[in-house]
Amino acid sequence: MDDAMFRRRLAWKAFQHVAAYNSAVSEWFWKQTNSGEFVPSFNVVLERSSSLRYGENPHQKAAFYFDKSLSDVKLGGIATALQHHGKGMSYNNYLDADAAWNCASEFSAPTCVIVKHTNPCGIASRHNLVDAYRLALEADPVSAFGGIVTFNVEVDEVLAKALREVRSPTDGETRMFYEIVIAPSYTPKGLEVLKGKSKTLRILEAKKNERGRQSLRQIGGWLAGSGGR
Numbered sequence: 360m361d362d363a364m365f366r367r368r369l370a371w372k373a374f375q376h377v378a379a380y381n382s383a384v385s386e387w388f389w390k391q392t393n394s395g396e397f398v399p400s401f402n403v404v405l406e407r408s409s410s411l412r413y414g415e416n417p418h419q420k421a422a423f424y425f426d427k428s429l430s431d432v433k434l435g436g437i438a439t440a441l442q443h444h445g446k447g448m449s450y451n452n453y454l455d456a457d458a459a460w461n462c463a464s465e466f467s468a469p470t471c472v473i474v475k476h477t478n479p480c481g482i483a484s485r486h487n488l489v490d491a492y493r494l495a496l497e498a499d500p501v502s503a504f505g506g507i508v509t510f511n512v513e514v515d516e517v518l519a520k521a522l523r524e525v526r527s528p529t530d531g532e533t534r535m536f537y538e539i540v541i542a543p544s545y546t547p548k549g550l551e552v553l554k555g556k557s558k559t560l561r562i563l564e565a566k567k568n569e570r571g572r573q574s575l576r577q578i579g580g581w582l583a584g585s586g587g588r
Contacts, residue, residue, distance in 0.1 A: 383427075385402070386428060397585075404427040404428060405426060406424060406427050408422075409422065410422045411447075411449055413450065414450050423453060425438060434569045435569055436460065436568050437453060437460050439565070439566060440563040441563065441564040443562040444554045445557075445560045445561035446561060451476075452561065454477055455474055455507050456507055456541060456563065458479075459473075459509040460568065462474065462479055463510065463541070466511055469484060469486055469488050470482065470491060471483055471488065471492045472509045472510075474507045475502045475503065480499040480503055480506065481499055483495040488512065492510075492521055493521070496525065496528060500528045500529050500535075503535065504536055506537060506538065507537065507539040507541065508537050508540050509542070510540075510541070510543075511543065512542070513545065513546065513549075514544075515548070515549045516548040516552055518549065519548075519549040519550070519551075523552060523556045537560065538560075539561040540553060540562050540563070543564065545564065
């Protein structure tokens with residue numbers, strides 16, 4: 360990198376830092392108005408966390424960014440999840456994991472949610488989580504294969520063994536394959552058992568989504584919503 364390019368990058372870094380600070384101050388002052396209205400204009404401060412192997416399709420590029428907005432601090436979700444095991448997350452992994460975790464976070468009773476391509480293919484609530492898992496799997500075992508399994512309570516050794524050993528209801532022989540398992544916590548033994556299922560299985564520990572997060576959806580412009588998870 361030549362001297363001129365180096366100085367340009369330093370200038371970018373300085374202005375970006377000041378812009379992020381000013382955005383946080385602006386966001387804080389708007390909250391003090393207690394108007395209940397959507398803010399007339401705002402900036403979203405994002406920080407690149409990682410470059411992904413590819414985008415939604417193999418020929419596309421992608422990256423993952425943290426939302427540094429004050430309103431997003433400590434609200435939980437997949438963005439701040441701890442990965443205990445497995446391959447790195449892909450673009451589609453993040454989309455699917457977010458859909459699965461958002462769905463599981465809506466339930467207060469012990470619940471299992473299985474998602475494939477952002478759509479739930481099985482949901483069940485039972486005090487016995489192994490029963491919940493089996494019922495969710497029976498809803499659509501074909502779609503569940505290669506999907507994401509999510510629980511809204513801790514995964515222990517018994518549940519981990521079920522995830523590892525249960526066969527597909529379609530033939531009673533095929534061992535189920537999953538891309539990701541998500542839960543708010545794991546017992547040490549439960550985590551150990553799950554890690555033995557596959558070297559590539561992504562095991563995520565996520566904080567339950569809290570209400571109040573603003574959602575943004577790009578449609579050329581942006582749709583903003585609030586009040587949900």
